[in-house]
Each structure stands twice: as C-alpha cells, then as structure tokens.
Amino acid sequence: MAATLFEFLPDRAELPHVDLGTFPTPVQRYDELGATLGVPDLYVKRDGQSGELYGGNKVRKLEFLLGDAKRRNCTTVWTGGGIGSNHVLATCLYARAQSLRPQIVHFPQPVTDHVRENLRAVSTTDPYLKLVSSEPRAAAEAVRLKATRWLHPNPSFYYIPPGGASPVGELGYVNAAFELRRQIDAGELPEPDVIVVAVGSGGTLAGLLVGCRLASIQSELLGVRVSGRLLANSYRIARLANRTADLLAEHGVPDSPSFAAEDVTIVDGYVGDGYGEVTPEARRAKRTAADCGLELDLTYTAKTLAGLRGERNARALDQQTVLYLHTYNETDISARAEAATPSDDLPAAYQRFFAGEPA
Known part of the structure; x- marks a missing residue:
C-alpha cells in the first residue's frame, strides 16, 4: 500500500x-x-x-469498501452492474479473498468474448446472482437495498454502489x-x-x-x-x-x-x-x-x-x-475462466449468454 x-x-x-x-x-x-x-x-x-x-x-476502491464492510462485521457484500462488469468481477474475487460472500444484481449488455470470460470468472466465486431485465431495473433494486440498509442499521450485508462509487x-x-x-x-x-x-x-x-x-x-x-x-x-x-x-x-x-x-x-x-x-x-x-x-x-x-x-x-x-x-485489468484471468463450468455454476437465466458456444 x-x-x-x-x-x-x-x-x-x-x-x-x-x-x-x-x-x-x-x-x-x-x-x-x-x-x-x-x-x-x-x-x-x-x-x-x-x-x-x-x-x-476497482482495486483501489475495494481496499476501503471491503475494509468498511469488515469493520461493520458484515458477512456479505451486494453490488451490481452489467453481466460483463469488471467491477462486479473484482468485487467477487476480492470479497471472497476477505471471507465475504458476494451477492450480485446483474443487467444484460451486449454479449462479447470479454463478457463471457468475466461471467465465467464470476461463476468460480460461488456468488448469489440476480438477473434483472434492464439497467433501470437494476437501479430500482439498488434503491431497495439501500432502503433495507437504512431501516436495519446493523445488517449482515454491505451495499457497494455500481463501480464502487x-x-x-x-x-x-x-x-x-x-x-x-x-x-x-x-x-x-x-x-x-x-x-x-x-x-x-x-x-x-x-x-x-x-x-x-x-x-x-x-x-x-x-x-x-x-x-x-x-x-x-x-x-x-x-x-x-x-x-x-x-x-x-x-x-x-x-x-x-x-x-x-x-x-x-x-x-x-x-x-x-x-x-x-x-x-x-x-x-x-x-x-x-x-x-x-x-x-x-x-x-x-x-x-x-x-x-x-x-x-x-x-x-x-x-x-x-x-x-x-x-483502468483496464491487466492481470490474466484466462486460466480461472477456462476452469469454470458456467452450465453448472450460473443460474438458468444466464445460460442464454453462452448460446452457440461449443460445449
């Protein structure tokens, strides 16, 4: 540091x-x-x-966000982003490294090889995933989560806004x-x-x-x-x-x-x-x-x-x-992504993002 x-x-x-x-x-x-x-x-x-x-x-932000979550004795962290979000992937990886469970609200975005690789890597962290239909729906879910945190001052979850902002x-x-x-x-x-x-x-x-x-x-x-x-x-x-x-x-x-x-x-x-x-x-x-x-x-x-x-x-x-x-990740995550089994580790709603890929 x-x-x-x-x-x-x-x-x-x-x-x-x-x-x-x-x-x-x-x-x-x-x-x-x-x-x-x-x-x-x-x-x-x-x-x-x-x-x-x-x-x-995202790493710089997560140093403080996950530190805050641990200080509050939280056990899970919630965040959100597009299905290929680098922020979501970074949060999943580093939350697990700090013994915190990641819980994610995803919204669709254009599917590319990069998006699929990120989804594969996310699947290796055993997250709880919720896929909503659009970015505005994800924003509405974020409002609900923040309201829950406000109503319950000592919840077990810690909410991280999209991008760690x-x-x-x-x-x-x-x-x-x-x-x-x-x-x-x-x-x-x-x-x-x-x-x-x-x-x-x-x-x-x-x-x-x-x-x-x-x-x-x-x-x-x-x-x-x-x-x-x-x-x-x-x-x-x-x-x-x-x-x-x-x-x-x-x-x-x-x-x-x-x-x-x-x-x-x-x-x-x-x-x-x-x-x-x-x-x-x-x-x-x-x-x-x-x-x-x-x-x-x-x-x-x-x-x-x-x-x-x-x-x-x-x-x-x-x-x-x-x-x-x-700001783009330069750490190679290909081995993690290649070892993933998204058909087993991602919910059914996510399988369409891999349609047409070889089994």
Missing part, C-alpha cells in the same frame, strides 16, 4: 482499509501511441497492474492522487497539463477531483463518458466529490475542498448507442493501442482513448503533457 493519504490524514485510526493491491502502479511514456493519437507528450499510468488477483481501477470507495482515488504526486516529485513524469480518465459510474473522476486538489496537482481532469447520463453527469460527480471531501473533513482534513458541476469536465460523443455497445471509433482505438503494446477493452478504455484522440484539437492536447489513466 502507498501510504500517502494515510500520512496526510490527522485521524487515520478510524479509516477503514484492507491491503489488496500492489502500489504504486507504474507510469510510462508512450511516444509511439502518442504520435499516432496526435498527442506527442503522452504518459500512461498503468492502474491495470494494481493487483495480483485482479487489476484495474461512494465516498468510502472514492478514498481509493484520493489516495491515487497522492501516489501520483509522489511520482511527479520523484521525476517519473512532469506534472500533467491534462489527466484523462473513463467516466462510467463517475467514482474514479470524483476521487481524483478531491485528491488532486489536496495533493496540489494543478492538472485539468478530463472525463470521457462511457455510460448513461444517469450516472455519468457532472452534477452527480460533483456531489460525490463533495461527499468524499466531507468524509475526509470528519477525519480531520483541514480546508476540505468543495466542487460545483462547472468544475467537472465530461467529454460526450463516444459512448455510442449505449453502455457496452461497440463503436467504430473504439475499435480503431483498440487496434491502435494494441499495436503500441497496450490492451484496451471496448466498453471503457477504448472509448476513452477515442475521446482523447477526438479532443486533441479542441483542447490543444497536441501542445500539452497528457496523462491517460489506464
């Missing part, structure tokens, strides 16, 4: 945390990729290498900003003019807003929207950032920052027809990155890099130092 946030906090004793990841994640300069994108001064922070069990941006979860990316400050000070990269990140549930961007302000990083934060506006909008992200800052203030952080929607920059035009729907721009970005040694997924990171390419002229990114925060 990079203890930068903990060093900053006057009152660290009550902050929930479990060590899950491998930090700091490396920062690398990508000259060839930057030249291809038209952003010649490009760096990549490889948060895909954040954990040995599973990587990506809660004030507790965002502490992971407050901490990431302090980690980045340390890397800048060590000369691993210059302070970026712009930091680019995917915006799905909005939690990563919200945590970075708070963390960069506290760590005195002056970079502009640029979020590329890859999901629906219900979650990925500037008003909600500003509110989440303010709630995260309030939580830190409760732990003694002086001059806790506050944010308005105008402080949140979100780039539109790259989500396509909806969450998980593949766009031509994302396919091109994925091929471009692969040629330069960086693997992207078509739901989040490829759309983010497509947004970076599309914004280079509008924001003069070809004249600036840009840091792309790579």
Whole structure:
C-alpha cells in the first residue's frame, strides 16, 4: 500500500482499509501511441497492474469498501452492474479473498468474448446472482437495498454502489492522487497539463477531483463518458466529490475542498448507442493501442482513448503533457475462466449468454 493519504490524514485510526493491491502502479511514456493519437507528450499510468488477483481501477476502491464492510462485521457484500462488469468481477474475487460472500444484481449488455470470460470468472466465486431485465431495473433494486440498509442499521450485508462509487470507495482515488504526486516529485513524469480518465459510474473522476486538489496537482481532469447520463453527469460527480471531501473533513482534513458541476469536465460523443455497445471509433482505438503494446477493452478504455484522440484539437492536447489513466485489468484471468463450468455454476437465466458456444 502507498501510504500517502494515510500520512496526510490527522485521524487515520478510524479509516477503514484492507491491503489488496500492489502500489504504486507504474507510469510510462508512450511516444509511439502518442504520435499516432496526435498527442506527442503522452504518459500512461498503468492502474491495470494494481493487483495480483485482479487489476484495474476497482482495486483501489475495494481496499476501503471491503475494509468498511469488515469493520461493520458484515458477512456479505451486494453490488451490481452489467453481466460483463469488471467491477462486479473484482468485487467477487476480492470479497471472497476477505471471507465475504458476494451477492450480485446483474443487467444484460451486449454479449462479447470479454463478457463471457468475466461471467465465467464470476461463476468460480460461488456468488448469489440476480438477473434483472434492464439497467433501470437494476437501479430500482439498488434503491431497495439501500432502503433495507437504512431501516436495519446493523445488517449482515454491505451495499457497494455500481463501480464502487461512494465516498468510502472514492478514498481509493484520493489516495491515487497522492501516489501520483509522489511520482511527479520523484521525476517519473512532469506534472500533467491534462489527466484523462473513463467516466462510467463517475467514482474514479470524483476521487481524483478531491485528491488532486489536496495533493496540489494543478492538472485539468478530463472525463470521457462511457455510460448513461444517469450516472455519468457532472452534477452527480460533483456531489460525490463533495461527499468524499466531507468524509475526509470528519477525519480531520483541514480546508476540505468543495466542487460545483462547472468544475467537472465530461467529454460526450463516444459512448455510442449505449453502455457496452461497440463503436467504430473504439475499435480503431483498440487496434491502435494494441499495436503500441497496450490492451484496451471496448466498453471503457477504448472509448476513452477515442475521446482523447477526438479532443486533441479542441483542447490543444497536441501542445500539452497528457496523462491517460489506464483502468483496464491487466492481470490474466484466462486460466480461472477456462476452469469454470458456467452450465453448472450460473443460474438458468444466464445460460442464454453462452448460446452457440461449443460445449
């Protein structure tokens, strides 16, 4: 664990945390990729290498969320997402590693090989799974779960919002900003003019807003929207950032920052027809990155890099130092997925997602 946030906090004793990841994640300069994108001064922070069990941006959040669940003596954790959700898979894997049972509300999304691989890996964690018909139905189920938690102050379950987007979860990316400050000070990269990140549930961007302000990083934060506006909008992200800052203030952080929607920059035009729907721009970005040694997924990171390419002229990114925060898991889960037996370990409602595959 990079203890930068903990060093900053006057009152660290009550902050929930479990060590899950491998930090700091490396920062690398990508000259060839930057030249291809038209952003010649490009760096990549490889948060895909954040954990040995599973990587990506969810590990930082789960360190605090699962720590909070254990402090409350919970035995199960509830969360939700699309059937191919990286957040759901990360939660299942790390919850089991902490002796917590994962319980999941899933909604359908376009079925790809990546979605099937994630479902196979999820099936190996013996989760309780509930499949609802749509993302709005999943949101309604989340409201019900939160109401249950409010009515019963000491339930056995712990609710994690989609993407881990809660004030507790965002502490992971407050901490990431302090980690980045340390890397800048060590000369691993210059302070970026712009930091680019995917915006799905909005939690990563919200945590970075708070963390960069506290760590005195002056970079502009640029979020590329890859999901629906219900979650990925500037008003909600500003509110989440303010709630995260309030939580830190409760732990003694002086001059806790506050944010308005105008402080949140979100780039539109790259989500396509909806969450998980593949766009031509994302396919091109994925091929471009692969040629330069960086693997992207078509739901989040490829759309983010497509947004970076599309914004280079509008924001003069070809004249600036840009840091792309790579949030896609880089830990190989193929052996786990191949060993799974989804026909036995997934409910009947899920079997249609494997239709047409060889037995």
